[in-house]
Amino acid sequence: MRAPRWAPAACVVLAGCVAPAVDTGAYQHNAVGALESAVSTARVAALALDARVHDRITLAYADTVVTESEEALDPIAASFAVVDPPGRDVDPLRGTVLDLLSEAGDLLADARIAVRREDVGAMGDLADQLRDVADDMEQQAETLP
Amino acid sequence: MKKFFAIALGILTAIGGFVDIGDLVANGLVGARFGMSLAWVVLVGIVGICVFAEMSGRVAAVSGRATFDLIRERLGPRVGLLNLAASMAVTLLTYTAEIGGVALALELATSVNPYLWIPVVGAAVWLVLWRVRFSVLENAFGLAGLALIVFAVALWQLGPDWSALWESASRPSLPDGESRAVYFYYAIALFGAAMTPYEVFFFSSGGVEEGWTAKDLGTMRANVFIGFPLGGLLSLAIAATAAVTFFPQSIEVDTLGQLGLPVGLALGKLGIAFLLLGFFAATFGAACETGLSVGYSIAQYFGWQWGKFVEPLRAARFHTVVLLSTIVGVGVLLTTVDPIMLTEYSIVFSAVALPLTYFPILVVANDRTYMGDHANGRLANTLGTIYLFIVGVAAVAAIPLMVLTRAGQ
Numbered sequence: 001m002r003a004p005r006w007a008p009a010a011c012v013v014l015a016g017c018v019a020p021a022v023d024t025g026a027y028q029h030n031a032v033g034a035l036e037s038a039v040s041t042a043r044v045a046a047l048a049l050d051a052r053v054h055d056r057i058t059l060a061y062a063d064t065v066v067t068e069s070e071e072a073l074d075p076i077a078a079s080f081a082v083v084d085p086p087g088r089d090v091d092p093l094r095g096t097v098l099d100l101l102s103e104a105g106d107l108l109a110d111a112r113i114a115v116r117r118e119d120v121g122a123m124g125d126l127a128d129q130l131r132d133v134a135d136d137m138e139q140q141a142e143t144l145p
Numbered sequence: 146m147k148k149f150f151a152i153a154l155g156i157l158t159a160i161g162g163f164v165d166i167g168d169l170v171a172n173g174l175v176g177a178r179f180g181m182s183l184a185w186v187v188l189v190g191i192v193g194i195c196v197f198a199e200m201s202g203r204v205a206a207v208s209g210r211a212t213f214d215l216i217r218e219r220l221g222p223r224v225g226l227l228n229l230a231a232s233m234a235v236t237l238l239t240y241t242a243e244i245g246g247v248a249l250a251l252e253l254a255t256s257v258n259p260y261l262w263i264p265v266v267g268a269a270v271w272l273v274l275w276r277v278r279f280s281v282l283e284n285a286f287g288l289a290g291l292a293l294i295v296f297a298v299a300l301w302q303l304g305p306d307w308s309a310l311w312e313s314a315s316r317p318s319l320p321d322g323e324s325r326a327v328y329f330y331y332a333i334a335l336f337g338a339a340m341t342p343y344e345v346f347f348f349s350s351g352g353v354e355e356g357w358t359a360k361d362l363g364t365m366r367a368n369v370f371i372g373f374p375l376g377g378l379l380s381l382a383i384a385a386t387a388a389v390t391f392f393p394q395s396i397e398v399d400t401l402g403q404l405g406l407p408v409g410l411a412l413g414k415l416g417i418a419f420l421l422l423g424f425f426a427a428t429f430g431a432a433c434e435t436g437l438s439v440g441y442s443i444a445q446y447f448g449w450q451w452g453k454f455v456e457p458l459r460a461a462r463f464h465t466v467v468l469l470s471t472i473v474g475v476g477v478l479l480t481t482v483d484p485i486m487l488t489e490y491s492i493v494f495s496a497v498a499l500p501l502t503y504f505p506i507l508v509v510a511n512d513r514t515y516m517g518d519h520a521n522g523r524l525a526n527t528l529g530t531i532y533l534f535i536v537g538v539a540a541v542a543a544i545p546l547m548v549l550t551r552a553g554q
Contacts, residue, residue, distance in 0.1 A: 057409035
């Protein structure tokens with residue numbers, strides 16, 4: 001399993017060095033970073049699914065790209081989830097972002113399974129759903145300062 | 146006719162061998178994130194590598210000795226050691242990244258975890274370096290690396306808006322949401338990828354391996370001045386496919402699999418087959434070049450017998466260094482470090498080490514004791530001096546920008 005580039009930082013965070021974000025602005029900045037990374041991950045997986053549905057790439061290639069996307073998303077969600085919100089006013093933001101990341105994570109897990117089962121119908125549906133959740137995450141990121 | 150084929154083969158292998166894991170990662174990443182707005186850096190890098198590769202090739206052809214051999218003699222053991230330490234550290238890091246790159250290419254072909262491939266790749270690279278003749282190694286992987294031309298074909302097939310691409314390349318601007326610091330951090334990374342130190346060491350040592358003399362200067366220059374720029378065009382094609390496919394969708398390229406997706410979308414499975422062959426050949430060939438470069442550098446500095454032009458047992462210490470470097474590279478990768486992240490760091494640290502690599506070459510290429518009538522002329526010295534200034538600026542700025550931007554985050 002390949003460690004993502006910011007895995008060392010995530011490990012430090014997960015090891016207990018967790019601190020609340022300094023202020024609301026910093027917390028929103030974290031949220032935007034997590035959402036933008038997740039948008040990229042979801043869209044690339046959707047591209048790979050489309051390519052596999054149209055038989056443009058091999059099973060091994062699609063499996064590798066989708067699995068990498070899934071593995072990349074887990075630490076994005078984890079590193080955002082462990083940061084304490086600075087106040088109650090950003091609790092709704094935390095909930096929304098975590099819900100979106102969780103939804104993307106579930107879709108990517110389903111996508112990995114669909115690819116390995118060579119379930120073309122499911123791959124097509126999941127590509128659409130991944131694009132939708134990516135758009136939602138992008139819109140959410142754009143609403144933040 | 147024989148000479149024509151020799152020149153053609155040299156040019157083709159120079160094109161195919163130009164791109165390595167650093168070029169793949171840097172161009173894909175930059176294309177996806179900045180469109181073609183950093184294309185100018187690739188052009189600056191190509192001219193730079195041509196200037197210094199020609200100098201180091203000329204030194205090898207005229208003196209019959211490789212770069213490190215002369216640097217220690219000309220500049221003394223202390224400066225030579227500084228040069229050796231900086232270049233070696235970067236080349237070993239690059240060697241490790243290349244081995245990781247081969248494993249990632251094999252993962253794409255098989256979906257077998259790359260960490261299972263790493264020891265196999267390490268053993269295969271070492272076996273090739275031990276057993277396979279230099280010319281076979283250079284020509285086979287150089288020619289197979291031409292499969293990466295599939296990126297250029299894919300770009301054409303994707304049907305981009307050529308005028309928009311040209312506009313983005315010819316009038317560079319900051320994309321929305323990107324800071325100047327991040328832009329210049331990636332500019333330095335791209336520059337470091339194009340001018341990686343091992344390329345000149347391998348080129349000059351390869352010249353000695355192949356027994357170049359002053360009569361081969363024409364062939365050498367054809368390789369450099371035709372092959373390298375065409376290899377650079379390949380780099381631009383990689384960046385352009387990423388720019389066309391990923392930039393509009395805000396997708397960042399972090400893996401080889403993502404980088405190759407546009408080829409699959411444009412050309413289907415046949416394109417993927419060429420892509421995988423190209424990835425494998427480019428990374429395996431570069432792993433061989435960097436592995437040899439580590440051995441060349443150390444053996445030449447200490448004055449040991451080196452090279453593949455002698456029986457391995459007559460260059461035992463050289464081959465021992467290559468073996469130990471391979472073990473270190475494989476060991477580092479098996480800590481589960483991400484090869485792509487390693488590549489990103491290796492190209493930035495390449496930029497830091499550039500002055501220590503290129504300044505001594507400029508000095509040696511000007512020394513008429515070694516070079517006689519073939520010492521640097523006015524043009525070579527002017528370009529060399531300009532580039533020393535550029536690499537100096539890049540070297541000084543690289544680490545502060547890395548810290549400031551949190552490695553381009």
